[in-house]
Each structure stands twice: as C-alpha cells, then as structure tokens.
Amino acid sequence: MRKLSTRRRHPLAGLVVLLTGLVVAGGLYAAFAPKPATAEAITSRDVEAGRQLFVIGCASCHGVNAEGIPTTRGNVYGPSLVGVGAAAVDFQVGTGRMPMAQTAPQAPKKEVEYNPEEVRQLAAFVASLAPGPAIPGDEYTDIDKASIADIREGGEIFRTNCTACHNSVGAGGAMPGGKYAPDIRDVTPVHLAEAMITGPQQMPVFSDEVITPEDKRNVIAYVKKLNSDPGYGGIGGGSLGPVVDGMFTWIIGIGGLAGFAIWIGAHGARVKKR
Template identity: 50%
Template sequence: MLVLALVLVGSVYALVSPAASSSADSNVSSQVAAGKAIFETNCSSCHGMNGEGTSQGPSLAGVGAASVDFQMGTGRMPMARPEAQAPAKRTTFTSEEVAQVAAYVATLAPGPAIPSADQYATVGLTAEQVARGGELFRTNCSACHNIEGRGGALPNGSYAPSLMKSSGKHIYEAVRTGPQQMPVFSKQVMTDQDVKEIIAYLNTTHSQPSDGGFALGGLGPVSEGLWGWIIGIGGCLLAAVWLARKGARSR
C-alpha cells in the first residue's frame, strides 16, 4: 500500500507541477522553436538562416508577425522561384504552422503583430461609416486597386491584385505591412476604425448585385465607352448595311 501510494503521489506530482509552473513560457518557446525549424527548411534559402536576407530575398527583421501571416496566409510565401512578384495561391501550411513561423519572425525584431478579430470586425458599422470607407478607399487605394477593388497593372510588370476575395484580416495586414509596392499605412495615417470602414465598404461592394446590367469590370467610362463604340455604333452600322442591301434588292 505504501509503495503504491508513493508511486501515485509521485506520478501525480510529475504530471501537475511542471505544467502549473512554466506552461505559458514553454508554450511560447516551443512555438518559436517549431517556427524556426519550418523557417529553416522552407524560407532560409532566400531569407537567410536567421532571416537576415540574401540576394534572393529581403531581411525579415522588423517585418512583424502580421507580414508573415499575410504572406503565408495568402500563399505568396514561400515563393516558388525568384520572380517580379509572388502570386497569391492556396497555402500549403496549416494555420498553426503559419502562427509558429510568425512567432519566430517576431522574435527577430519588433514589428506589427497579427491583428485580433475585433480590430477588423465590421459588425455594427452604420451605412454612413461604410460610405466613409468608400471615400477612404477611393482616396488611398483606388489608384492601384481600381475603384471597385478589382485590381490593376503597375509599372515594371507588377500588378495590384483584385481584392474581391480578400478576407478582412488580410486587408488589415496588407494595410499595416505594405507588401511589395504597396505603401505602409501606419496607425497615425489610418486608424483601426478607418481600416474597418474600408473593409466594410469592400464587402458591401463585392456582395452587391449589379442591378443596372453588366458591371464591365467596374472600370467606368473607359469600358463603357468601348462597349458603346463596338456594340452600339457597330450595331447601328450593321443595321444600316443590312437596310441598304435589302432596299437595293427590293428595287
């Protein structure tokens, strides 16, 4: 009985005591260690063994967890091969693995953290605030992303992608980390509330049916004018030719 009791007490103690004293610490450090391991196999060829950067990729010191979450979450990283711009694709990493790499990169130097859900949640915004988001979007973003967020070409073979399928979290992270040619919008320039309103604007625009007919890419007068020229004037010409030929035959 005594031996049994000793074994029991011993094993219960072994189970309970370390977990109680250092669980938070060891969770974080094991997450960072796991992230470092993933980083070394998938990313270090371009970003260097310690994220210091190589000729193939920039240094990641100070880009922050938000940048990693954005780049890996949208499937841009790891880049398959060096090229002008990493295309977004389906990510092959689990969200846990992304969080591990993000935690590791965040230890290199301080940078923007992954936003919490309430920083980009759009519930409870009024129609007026959504309209203000549209104004902010047209002032700050539409030059590159088009007035409806359908994307557009930029110089040197790069492009601003369509935002039709971007999640609120990725929009927030892109705004704060400025991937590639996109500028960084800091909290002084654009508050969390501003970003929320932009997200809400994009969501409403993209879920709106176009009751007026074809949206024609949302490009405005250019595509509408082209449509008018080719279909409208072209149709009139065809009708005129048809009428003229019919008239000649009936005579």
C-alpha cells in the same frame, strides 16, 4: 418530371424553395466564413516549432536567423525579416506569396503551403526576433459592426488612398516594371488589414496613426460591400471601367445601327420597286 411540375404549384412549394435556399446559403456561409481570430497565447513551443519550419522552408532565401541574404549583385535573395512582425508573415504565407517559388518582380499569390497552425508558428518565430505589428484582431476585422455611415467613411478613405493603384472598384491594375496591384475584392478581412499594416512591395504602409484601426475596419467593410454589390443594371464588363463601356457601345451599338442601315438598304421600298 411530370410529378415535379405538378408539385411546383403546391401552395407550400415556394416556402420549401425559400427554406432550402436559406439553409444552403447558411451552410455555405458557415463553411467559408473566415474564422474569428482567436488570440491564442504564443508559447516558446510555437516559436521553436516555427524556427524549425523556417529553417527548412525559408532560410535558403532569408537566412537561418531571418537576417536576409545579400546577393553578390548587391540586392537580396530574401530581405531581412527582423521586425516585420507576425502580421507580415501571416499575410505573405497566408496568401501563398511565401515561400516564393522562383525569383520574379513580385511574389505571386499561389496555393497556401502551410496549415493555419504552421502559419501561426512561423509568425511566432519571426515575431520573437524583434517587435513588429501583430496579427490584427477584431478591432480591425469585425466588419459586421460597421454602420452605413462607417462604410461610407471607409469608401472616402478608400478613394483617397487606394484607388490610384487598386482601381475604383478594387479590381487592381498594372504598375511599372512588370509589377501589379492585385484585385483585392476576394481578400479576407484579416489579409486586407495586414496589407495596410505591412505595405507589401510597392504598397505604402498605412500605419495606425495614418488610418486608425477603426478606419481600417471601415475600409475593409467598404471593400467587402463592393464585393457583394449586386451591380446596378447594365453590363458590368468585369468592372473594367469606361473602356469596356466604350467598346460595348462601339461594337454592339454602332455595329447594330450599321447592320440595321444595311438591312434597310436591302429591304427598303425602292429595292422592292426594282
């Protein structure tokens, strides 16, 4: 310990700390950064491999040909997937929503059960049934290309189209019928784009005519910016909004004042005189 604290004063110590920090941060980034989507050609082998995975893992609810299975009550075990496209499969399986474990108002996110290769094959199989949206490429997800103005534009679009359900900072919120709009701050760019393109559950579909690919990229850049914002002073309170601020003011602020008043009452000059 002694040794460390003397070395800490070495003129180069600061530099060493800085460099170590940079290397660690760089390594972490490389390890966790989403890999660029490589437009690998889909082969009939992929489709066949996907079909086999599908029969085992998905057909019990969606049917062997993904045509959907109606229940006797008139709803479905699983809806038809004909025409939902590779994007929907990549989103649903890639976020762990599918395969759904049990019936619930909404398929929750969970541990992803298939490796990226298998997800690609499942997507290839479903995409082979009928045309549908493909897995979005760089034009949607390359957020490093977004300028400050683009991000601001993305913020506009986000506030107009998304905050009603996902809250102004993307923290999510409850919806009727035990459903909810999830927190989207940790979602990868590809899954963000896929959610907009496919509109899972109660979420509307934002087609490329409504929000262009470039604007989708700007929205994603904005959401990712929100995510990395340092916060501007004060206590975030989990970004839950004014309720937390109010609670904080109430309990700490008013509570503190009340406590102080009591203290004055107990220690004031008059008390001492007595």
